[in-house]
Amino acid sequence: MNEYTYPILFGVVIGTIARLVMLRTDYRQYPTYLHGKVIHISLGFIAASLGTVAVPAIMEKEFTAVTFLTIAASQFREVRNMERNTLTELDAYELVPRGNTYIEGIAVAFEGRNYLVIFTSFIATLTYLVWNIWFAIIASLVCYLIIRKFMSGATLKELVDIAHHELHFEGAGLYVDNIYIMNIGLPKRQEEIMKYGMGFILTPKNFNVRSTIANLGQRQAILHDASVSLGVFRDSGTPALVPLIKRDLDDGRIGVFILPQDKDIDKAKRIIGAVPVLENAIRMPSESKANKKGEDKG
Amino acid sequence: MKMEKAILAVITLNKEKIDGGAPIFLCDTQEEMEKVAANLEAILDGISHALSDQLYIIVKH
Known part of the structure; x- marks a missing residue:
């Protein structure tokens, strides 16, 4: 001692x-x-x-x-x-x-x-x-x-507005709102997807968020967390049943397509909202010097 | 070069419209075509996409 x-x-x-x-x-x-x-x-x-x-x-x-x-x-x-x-x-x-x-x-x-x-x-x-x-x-x-x-860290609900949208098919194309997700050929698969699938639209609250939620890693994180918390209607050997997120190139919104086993809309919204914002996905275009200079002159 | 995507099979009702490398499965009816496509999808672990009503392809993603 x-x-x-x-x-x-x-x-x-x-x-x-x-x-x-x-x-x-x-x-x-x-x-x-x-x-x-x-x-x-x-x-x-x-x-x-x-x-x-x-x-x-x-x-x-x-x-x-x-x-x-x-x-x-x-x-x-x-x-x-x-x-x-x-x-x-x-x-x-x-x-x-x-x-x-x-x-x-x-x-x-x-x-x-x-x-x-x-x-x-x-x-x-x-x-x-x-x-x-x-x-x-x-x-x-x-x-x-x-x-x-x-x-x-921050969670997704601080960055985006989350809205539920019904899925629909135009021909073989699967859409959430106006965002094209994927081509599903078989009518049987289409029925399954209409039965089990859910669609959400995430609208970015500002310009910085656009690039953050466009990040493929961030999108995969959303799908992973949603699938962990809500279950997933999928198995190996059914590649057509895959949750996906696609982006609307016009305004940076993203369309989330998931296949949960628990189809509770409010719960799904809460879970997507609670997804962590990945540090590596955060972008701050508004902090760029070039952007700021443009503002001064303009 | 690693192939990211590949067409594994083509299922069609209309032979005249296609030619080329992937295996082609000719069917007589729409139902038969859907059945074949569903089986191939499960066997090949690919997704069947519809290019038109008469033409499905199985793609490995």
């Missing part, structure tokens, strides 16, 4: 709790129960230890100890690779795949959360050593609030 024992213990515990708080298994069922969780809690514990130990090291004027953090960085990059590889492998066996953009988003989140743990532990131990445990607890709570804010 020495003067650093309690601060280190405190920092490690706070960091591990922070990782636990960020590790929610929800409708995505990822990470899976127990085994997947154990991996991430262990890594969170390692991250917490690294963040904590950095503080006493600096106080003892062992500045080279900070190089440990670079090892941590490469370690957590490895976590990102691991998540990406696992999810990509599994994606081939999904009836409606997640898509690479969604997977990359999840992998980045896993890496990022470990850094948040390091940061939290660092702050917790630092405040404990500089002031006392009460300050440390307050600082940890502030960190917790910041983490919560980092964690929750």
Whole structure:
């Protein structure tokens, strides 16, 4: 026991709790129960230890100890690779795949959360050593609030208006409103699609959103989430029954065609609205300098 | 080059209108054509698309 024992213990515990708080298994069922969780809690514990130990090291004027953090960085990059590889492998066996953009988003989140743990532990131990445990607890709570804010990204309902539209066929062409989805030849398939299919139109609320929802990865994420939450009328060997999203080139609206097993319109709207906006799909054309200059002159 | 899409089979009532590489299935009636197309769709894991009332193709996507 020495003067650093309690601060280190405190920092490690706070960091591990922070990782636990960020590790929610929800409708995505990822990470899976127990085994997947154990991996991430262990890594969170390692991250917490690294963040904590950095503080006493600096106080003892062992500045080279900070190089440990670079090892941590490469370690957590490895976590990102691991998540990406696992999810990509599994994606081939999904009836409606997640898509690479969604997977990359999840992998980045896993890496990022470990850094948040390091940061939290660092702050917790630092405040404990500089002031006392009460300050440390307050600082940890502030960190917790910041983490919560980092964690929750935007959802689709903030970007688009969602409206239900009946599907219809013009000849063999399947349409949602005026957006062409696909050509279905067999009358029997057409009947199935009319019976089980649902159509939605997502209208972008502003110009930036247009390119975001046009992103193929974002569209696949919508289909995946809708299929997970509502079920999907599909099997291997029935490629005609595939949920699809197509875009109206004139105004950037997208037509969502899904084949849910639960045909509840309000529920479907809520689920589409709750789809996360993928970080990698976000575009901000309005932030471009060229755009702004045009405005000044005009 | 990786082929993204390919026509796996052509099912038709009207032989004069088609010629070429993909296997062609000639049918006598609309019902027969739909039946053949449905079977081929399941067997080949492709989607049957209607180009006209007399002409279906099975496409691998």
